[in-house]
């Protein structure tokens with residue numbers, strides 16, 4: 001539809017109609033048995049509001065959506081279609097590894113493909129917009145939602161943000177098989193105080209701009225149609241009511257022209273943050289800040305009219321928001337084609353099809369991170385291997401946000417190994433949740449009703465199994481529902497019963513390989529002591545079991561790297577590589593010096609740093625070669641290394657370039673990732689890897705908050721993780 005027609009339509013709409021266009025209702029109003037992804041509001045939605053609503057969340061299924069849409073259009077005074085939105089995060093039915101795992105691939109193509117598949121499947125099921133990508137920078141492993149992010153690094157997150165938006169939207173979200181993307185949660189949601197979900201965020205403007213905003217901006221530059229506000233207060237102002245954040249930073253500075261949606265009930269929550277006394281006040285603050293859609297409250301639908309009629313809010317402000325909702329519908333082509341790709345036949349052929357499963361398997365294989373290996377891996381087909389632990393037969397390995405995916409469609413480790421036809425034994429050993437404990441998933445509690453006697457007997461059986469094997473693969477970790485929204489943890493170790501199982505098995509068989517299922521970096525000191533190899537597999541998705549089997553047996557080498565540091569213990573959290581030097585930097589050669597920036601009981605360094613990961617082979621690096629020692633304004637400098645596979649197997653190396661600004665007008669991080677490339681090398685093969693360095697990538701917010709690069713000395717590091725010492729200096733003149 002032409003813009004003028006949209007404007008005419010807007011002009012023709014009644015005040016009520018316009019206000020209701022801003023309302024987004026939940027699936028419960030439209031379809032039975034639907035999923036709620038937030039607390040139910042008690043507030044009473046009027047029938048008229050629902051009849052005239054602008055969008056819906058969490059309804060899926062071509063048939064249902066077509067019926068709802070048809071009915072809605074018929075009954076709407078201007079026959080305006082609904083937009084159907086949902087959380088399609090790491091897949092719809094074919095589930096890819098969780099986003100944190102995708103970050104570990106250090107290969108944005110993995111995310112692109114995952115988004116492409118998710119878009120194809122969910123658009124066939126009638127969805128128009130996904131609440132993804134979540135690009136919040138995360139540095140606190142206690143926070144359950146780190147699994148939804150691609151990790152601790154601004155650059156890595158930005159590269160992935162772009163890939164995800166492009167995967168969902170293609171070159172035009174209107175096209176068949178594509179979705180509109182909604183980047184979230186704007187802004188700073190990944191830094192809740194104490195790692196507790198929904199908690200307040202305090203970030204200096206410089207930290208916000210240098211570290212947290214770039215990934216949102218990358219998603220916006222890639223064309224994301226929507227932005228979702230975050231639940232948190234940012235420096236004491238709830239994002240949903242933050243005029244500076246939404247009007248100045250998002251719209252003026254970043255140039256965002258799309259639609260802003262509140263997070264679930266976030267408009268009403270402005271009241272609980274204490275910025276207004278009632279919902280009417282919340283509606284006023286939110287609309288003034290530039291929040292267009294009210295997800296799941298009646299703040300707008302019940303109070304905007306009063307606010308406008310009394311002159312407290314101008315009608316222009318409302319019109320601005322309504323126009324952005326109409327424009328969204330137009331960008332999705334819904335005025336011409338309100339059903340978009342909803343198609344029952346396509347659902348039958350596309351969902352979980354072979355091609356998608358294959359892509360999910362290839363993706364999963366790229367995300368596993370080998371933390372330790374004394375040579376025990378890869379396994380050999382003829383060895384007798386016992387697979388022990390709750391995740392041996394667990395199919396719920398699709399991650400907390402796979403709300404439409406089903407565990408029954410996932411391949412467990414046991415199924416993967418059995419299909420591979422090797423000499424294997426299996427024992428569950430214990431449940432993933434401790435006996436008598438409960439964890440809550442999106443809707444349901446998962447509990448373990450096992451008695452102590454039954455639990456002990458299971459460990460006994462596992463020990464017997466371990467005794468019969470050459471090697472033991474322990475499949476252990478966090479339950480899927482221990483991560484995700486509202487799943488912050490104060491203890492980031494694996495559950496007690498699993499530790500007990502691991503110790504019992506390790507007593508009788510020393511050849512322990514741990515396959516760790518996790519949605520966050522965990523404290524794995526105990527595991528490290530007992531295991532000869534550790535393979536982090538995160539929540540690997542529908543094809544998890546097959547992918548794990550192929551990597552364990554060396555069909556392919558693990559090629560993931562940590563997108564978030566694994567802390568030594570929870571006491572270090574937040575711990576990340578891009579920290580700042582203190583005035584009293586820890587001198588490792590002088591541990592007895594008390595007055596240094598250090599802990600007296602634990603190390604400063606994480607157990608495994610960002611970017612770390614092993615292969616089944618070894619690589620050597622040449623010195624860093626710089627094309628020139630000086631970089632002038634507008635110029636370019638090439639930094640390169642030659643990487644060689646010196647081992648006996650094919651493998652992948654993630655070549656990483658970090659830069660340190662040696663001296664700035666404000667303190668600068670000790671190093672920052674500025675480039676990476678994953679390369680596969682045959683034994684004996686070598687390859688030159690080059691990175692371009694321009695003034696642009698050296699920019700930051702200086703003492704006057706100008707975004708600029710400062711002249712002077714820089715150090716460039718190129719190596720296999722964020723600890724590399726392979727360095728050279730250059731100067732920006």
Ligand code: NOJ
Pocket residue numbers: 037038057087131184263264485
């Ligand atoms: C709340 C979550 O914070 C957000 O990420 C999600 O998209 C919405 N609920 C809708 O389910």
